[in-house]
Structures are given as C-alpha cells and as structure tokens.
Amino acid sequence: MIAVLYGVLILTGVIIGVTGLSDIVLYNIVDERLRIIKQQLAIKIKDPEQLNRAVEELKQELIRAYDLDKPWYARIPRIIYQIMVLDLGTSRSTLSFSGSNKVADIILERIPNTVLMVTTAVLISSLVGLVVGLWSATKVGSLLDRFTSLISAISYSLPTWWFGMVVILVFAYELRLFPSGGMTTPGLTITDPITRFLDLLWHLFLPVLTLFVALVGSWIYVTRSIVISITKEDFIVVGRAKGLPERVIRNRYLLRNSAPPILTNMILGLAGSITGAILTEAIFNWPGMGSLYYNAILSADINMILALTYIYTLVYVVARFILEVLYVVLDPRVRY
Amino acid sequence: MSLLDVKNLKIYYFTLKGVVRAVDDVSFNVREGEVLGIAGESGSGKSTLGYGLMRLVPPPGRIVGGNIVVSGRDIVSMDEGTLRREIRWKVISMIFQGALNALNPVYTIGKQLVEPIIFHEDVSLKEAYERAAEMVKLVGLNEDVLRRYPHELSGGMKQRVMIAMALILRPKIVIADEPTTALDVVIQAQIMNLFKKIKKELNQSIIFITHDLSLIAEIADNVAVMYAGKIVEYGNSDNVFNTPKHPYTQGLLKSIPRLKSKEKLSWIPGTPPDLRNPPVGCRFHPRCPYVMDVCRREEPPIKDVGGNHLVACWLY
Numbered sequence: 001m002i003a004v005l006y007g008v009l010i011l012t013g014v015i016i017g018v019t020g021l022s023d024i025v026l027y028n029i030v031d032e033r034l035r036i037i038k039q040q041l042a043i044k045i046k047d048p049e050q051l052n053r054a055v056e057e058l059k060q061e062l063i064r065a066y067d068l069d070k071p072w073y074a075r076i077p078r079i080i081y082q083i084m085v086l087d088l089g090t091s092r093s094t095l096s097f098s099g100s101n102k103v104a105d106i107i108l109e110r111i112p113n114t115v116l117m118v119t120t121a122v123l124i125s126s127l128v129g130l131v132v133g134l135w136s137a138t139k140v141g142s143l144l145d146r147f148t149s150l151i152s153a154i155s156y157s158l159p160t161w162w163f164g165m166v167v168i169l170v171f172a173y174e175l176r177l178f179p180s181g182g183m184t185t186p187g188l189t190i191t192d193p194i195t196r197f198l199d200l201l202w203h204l205f206l207p208v209l210t211l212f213v214a215l216v217g218s219w220i221y222v223t224r225s226i227v228i229s230i231t232k233e234d235f236i237v238v239g240r241a242k243g244l245p246e247r248v249i250r251n252r253y254l255l256r257n258s259a260p261p262i263l264t265n266m267i268l269g270l271a272g273s274i275t276g277a278i279l280t281e282a283i284f285n286w287p288g289m290g291s292l293y294y295n296a297i298l299s300a301d302i303n304m305i306l307a308l309t310y311i312y313t314l315v316y317v318v319a320r321f322i323l324e325v326l327y328v329v330l331d332p333r334v335r336y
Numbered sequence: 337m338s339l340l341d342v343k344n345l346k347i348y349y350f351t352l353k354g355v356v357r358a359v360d361d362v363s364f365n366v367r368e369g370e371v372l373g374i375a376g377e378s379g380s381g382k383s384t385l386g387y388g389l390m391r392l393v394p395p396p397g398r399i400v401g402g403n404i405v406v407s408g409r410d411i412v413s414m415d416e417g418t419l420r421r422e423i424r425w426k427v428i429s430m431i432f433q434g435a436l437n438a439l440n441p442v443y444t445i446g447k448q449l450v451e452p453i454i455f456h457e458d459v460s461l462k463e464a465y466e467r468a469a470e471m472v473k474l475v476g477l478n479e480d481v482l483r484r485y486p487h488e489l490s491g492g493m494k495q496r497v498m499i500a501m502a503l504i505l506r507p508k509i510v511i512a513d514e515p516t517t518a519l520d521v522v523i524q525a526q527i528m529n530l531f532k533k534i535k536k537e538l539n540q541s542i543i544f545i546t547h548d549l550s551l552i553a554e555i556a557d558n559v560a561v562m563y564a565g566k567i568v569e570y571g572n573s574d575n576v577f578n579t580p581k582h583p584y585t586q587g588l589l590k591s592i593p594r595l596k597s598k599e600k601l602s603w604i605p606g607t608p609p610d611l612r613n614p615p616v617g618c619r620f621h622p623r624c625p626y627v628m629d630v631c632r633r634e635e636p637p638i639k640d641v642g643g644n645h646l647v648a649c650w651l652y
Binding site (some may be wrong): 231241332 | 390392395398419420421423424426429430432437438439440441442443444451452455456485487604
C-alpha cells in the first residue's frame with residue numbers, strides 16, 4: 001500500500017518531468033519575472049548594454065534558483081520529497097479564500113465543501129441503492145425488479161453534466177426554485193447561523209440531486225448482483241433445508257455473506273467522494289476539490305497537481321487500510 | 337406401514353424452451369431403517385427427486401403432481417410454514433452434493449450445528465452444544481471442530497460435519513445426494529464406512545442418491561434405477577444386482593470394470609434423451625439392444641417379476 005502511495009506520486013512526477021511540462025512552466029515563470037524586473041531596472045540603468053548584462057545575470061540567478069540548470073530528474077525528486085513529508089509547497093495559480101497561496105491551506109479549505117456536497121450525495125445514493133438493490137434481489141424476475149433494473153440502467157447511463165444542465169434549466173431558470181450555482185447567496189448579510197445553514201442547504205439541493213440521480217443506479221445494480229450471486233450459493237439451500245425461518249436465512253446467510261463486497265464498494269465510494277466530482281462541481285460552480293484539480297491541470301500548476309495526486313492516493317490507501325481491518329472482523333477466512 | 341411413501345410424483349421444470357419432465361410418475365417407499373439407493377446417470381432426475389422430497393426444487397421447477405407421505409402426512413399439499421417448522425430437518429434432512437460449499441463460511445461449525453436445534457426444539461444453548469459435540473464425535477471428528485470455521489476443514493471433514501448436521505435432530509429420513517462425489521477415493525471409502533455405521537448403530541433410514549452403482553451395492557437394501565425421469569427397475573438390491581432385468585440396468589452393470597472377470601467392458605450406446613421432448617413409448621428404446629415394435633409405441637407399465645422386483649420393460 002505504501003508502495004502504491006509513493007509509486008503514484010513518483011510516476012506523476014516522472015510524467016511531468018519527461019514530457020517537459022515542468023521545464024516549459026518554469027521557463028515561463030522565469031521569463032515573466034524577468035520582464036517585470038527588466039521594466040524596473042530600465043528606470044535605473046540607462047545604458048542598454050549594461051541593462052542587458054544585468055538582466056542576463058538575473059536570469060542565470062533565477063534559473064539556478066528554480067534548479068533549471070539541472071535536469072528534471074534532479075529537480076522533481078526534491079518536490080516529491082517535500083510532498084511526502086506533507087510540505088505541500090505553494091500554488092502558483094490559486095489563492096485560498098483567505099488569501100493564502102499555500103497548497104495545504106487551499107486544500108483544507110476545499111475539503112469540507114466537497115464533503116458537504118459529494119460525500120452527502122454518495123452516502124444518500126449508496127444507502128438508497130443498498131435498500132432498493134437488496135429488495136430487488138429478493139424478487140428477481142418480478143415486474144418491480146425489472147422496473148428497478150430499467151431505472152438503474154437509465155441512471156447509470158445518464159451523463160452528469162447533461163443532467164446537471166437540465167436540472168439547472170428546469171429548477172433554476174424556469175421554476176426559479178433553486179439557485180443555479182455557488183455555495184451561498186452573494187451579498188447575504190444576515191449572520192444568523194440558522195439562516196446561513198438553510199441558505200447552504202438551498203444551494204446544496206440541486207448538485208446533490210444531480211449526483212444522486214447519476215450514482216444511485218450503479219449502487220442498485222451492484223448491490224443487486226452481489227446479493228443474487230450469494231443467493232445461488234449452496235449454503236443458502238442448506239439453510240432452507242434446515243427449516244430456518246426466512247428472516248434468519250436473509251440475515252445470517254444472505255446479508256452476512258454479502259456484506260464484505262458491498263462494504264468494499266461503499267467505503268471506496270465514500271473515500272473517493274472526498275476527491276470531488278469534477279463535472280458536477282464545475283457545472284454548479286461549487287468550490288470543491290474536483291474543480292481545484294481541474295484548474296490546477298488547466299494552469300499547469302505543478303505543485304498543486306502533485307500535491308492533489310498525493311492527497312487522492314493517500315485517501316485511497318487509508319480507505320483500503322480501513323477495509324483490510326474490517327475484513328478481519330467480517331470474514332473469518334481473512335487472517336493475518 | 338412404511339415411513340415414506342412416494343406416489344406418482346411429478347416434478348417439471350418450466351423453462352422458456354419447454355417443459356422438462358425431470359421426475360415423471362415416480363413411486364417408491366422407504367421402511368424404517370431401510371437404505372434405498374437411487375441410481376442413474378446425470379440428468380436422470382435423481383437429484384431433482386431428492387430436492388423434491390424436501391420440497392426444495394429450485395425455480396422454475398415445480399412439483400406438479402403426486403404425493404409424498406411421511407409418517408402419514410402429505411408434504412406436497414402442506415403449507416410452507418408447517419413444512420418448515422415440522423418437517424424440514426426434523427423429519428427429513430439432507431446431505432448435499434457439494435459439501436464444500438454447503439456450510440456457511442462466516443460462522444463456526446458449532447454455531448451451524450446448533451442452529452437447527454435452537455429453531456426446532458426448546459433447548460438451552462448449552463444443551464444444544466453438548467448434543468452437537470456428541471454428534472461430532474459420532475461422525476468421527478474431534479470435539480474442537482465446533483470452534484472452527486468451514487475453511488479450516490478438509491473436504492472429508494466438511495462432509496462429516498454435514499452428516500453430523502443432517503443427523504442432529506435425529507430425523508426419520510436422511511437424503512444423501514451424491515455425498516461422496518466431490519471426495520477422493522480414500523476419503524470416499526471412509527465416508528461410506530461412516531454411512532454403514534450410522535445405518536447399523538442408529539437404524540437410520542437413508543435415501544442414497546448416486547450415479548455410482550458400486551456404492552449402492554455396498555450399502556443399500558433396495559435399489560431404484562432411474563432413467564430419463566422414470567424408475568425403470570426397483571427392488572431388493574441382491575435381486576437387482578444379481579439378476580438385472582431391465583436392459584438399461586444390465587448395460588450399467590456391464591460397464592463397471594471388474595478385476596477377476598475376463599468379460600469385455602461394454603457400454604450403452606447413445607446419450608440420455610432430452611427431457612423436454614422424450615421419445616414416445618419406452619424412453620430407453622432408442623438405445624435398447626432388444627427394442628421391439630411395442631417399445632416405440634407404448635410406455636411399458638411397471639411390473640412385478642417376482643419377489644418384489646419391479647421392472648418397466650416390455651420384455652417381461
């Protein structure tokens with residue numbers, strides 16, 4: 001697991017280095033700074049030759065400062081090392097809402113926003129999917145089961161961005177029931193916490209609805225197929241033959257054995273939700289982790305990309321670890 | 337009076353491609369302490385018959401006719417609740433084919449053995465565990481398997497646990513559906529000895545379903561030979577094995593290799609029929625060496641050829 005964590009980080013670093021992205025970005029920074037400095041120096045130094053020499057000197061200095069005189073494989077490891085010890089560095093393109101350009105500050109500010117929207121949606125859709133999928137699996141082939149399967153197939157194939165836009169069109173522009181984006185009403189001056197909370201919920205409704213509709217189908221389907229596959233196991237027939245009440249067969253035989261795979265999906269889903277939902281966040285202008293990553297890539301903010309990749313992998317690895325521990329409790333076949 | 341009376345039992349599978357007559361008009365009975373062997377190829381309906389006796393035929397299968405009378409009560413018409421509480425496992429229990437998957441992987445052997453006692457009888461947990469321990473010893477296992485999980489046991493041990501579980505409520509009849517198929521030959525011999533011991537010591541009635549005639553010869557008092565959903569020959573095992581009457585039984589016995597005989601090994605040509613659309617007349621006629629005109633037209637009735645030896649063949 002640790003290998004995965006560092007492997008992903010190093011791989012991202014290597015990709016950024018090999019493709020020359022890192023060089024290009026850093027040279028751009030150097031050039032931009034030089035241009036500004038040149039203007040300032042031009043006021044003091046009148047002789048053009050002297051000016052050029054001074055600028056050239058500064059340029060070499062900057063190149064050394066950014067380690068551009070060394071190849072990428074000498075430069076990137078330092079960034080990676082810093083990130084490994086959670087010194088995430090500074091962002092070049094984004095500021096936190098309080099004005100800090102430290103990556104750690106920005107991420108810490110964004111995580112609660114994402115948890116509020118994406119994790120809530122994942123939680124609701126997984127719970128609904130669990131109940132509906134289970135119920136559907138006990139009535140395989142019935143009309144209601146086929147109807148649920150149809151609904152979940154539609155939900156599964158629905159593109160989030162399209163559905164999100166439809167939702168905005170209907171609820172925000174036509175019906176004017178909900179805001180079309182953002183987290184708070186701009187210019188809201190009331191500081192009463194209850195009003196602020198209600199305002200937040202009001203803004204939360206549409207994005208959560210969109211994500212819910214897009215996610216719930218796969219949850220229903222996955223749960224349903226896991227439970228159906230366990231239903232076909234011999235020990236279920238044995239349970240029936242033993243004359244045990246249906247309730248006992250369902251709880252002790254069916255659900256108990258379906259729990260590990262279902263839990264795997266849930267925990268990985270919840271963990272994944274912390275990393276945000278790029279499209280939904282973009283459509284609803286939600287300042288979360290997804291849009292942060294998207295912007296970091298657009299502006300080639302290397303520190304930010306590396307830091308976010310690291311955080312994402314970290315979240316995944318921690319979730320996996322929690323799962324491994326849970327397996328020991330849930331499944332007696334797993335021992336360490 | 338016999339313990340179990342099966343009359344004209346019909347179990348059909350209603351598939352999209354047609355009705356499969358897996359068990360068609362089957363009758364037999366089992367006395368107290370009797371071991372009845374049911375023999376037949378794969379697809380002859382013998383396992384379906386086993387599940388049918390517990391009314392556990394998987395959908396789309398259904399019992400469409402006949403009676404299964406156990407100690408005077410008909411299982412076929414009984415409501416599900418009564419069947420579950422009063423018949424399943426208490427009167428008829430079953431040892432399953434795939435013993436390897438028949439145990440719930442997440443609970444200890446002890447818990448699974450105790451489960452039926454707790455749900456069927458008014459017994460304290462402690463007493464139930466004592467009974468489980470006793471039963472486990474009877475089937476030749478150490479008491480501490482009760483604390484173990486299924487995955488910690490070998491195939492043979494699991495099958496012993498399954499046998500202990502089937503016997504734990506001291507049911508009147510145990511159905512053993514291919515109980516040794518998944519095991520290697522040495523373990524198979526051990527399990528067969530265990531069955532003999534159970535028969536002798538507990539005077540247990542057993543319905544022993546297998547495709548292996550030699551196993552039936554070892555243990556059964558009576559034999560029913562099934563072909564394409566029907567019983568073609570039924571009688572005392574000595575009679576059936578020494579003087580087989582039905583051409584199918586004769587063919588089956590000739591296809592068993594023998595060490596001391598110089599006779600050439602023969603087989604039955606052809607394959608078992610498609611049960612969605614069985615041959616008209618005798619179902620065995622396309623493969624039968626003695627086929628006559630009447631076989632192609634009419635189904636042979638089951639007839640006593642003397643000494644409670646029943647055969648369904650136009651030759652007699």
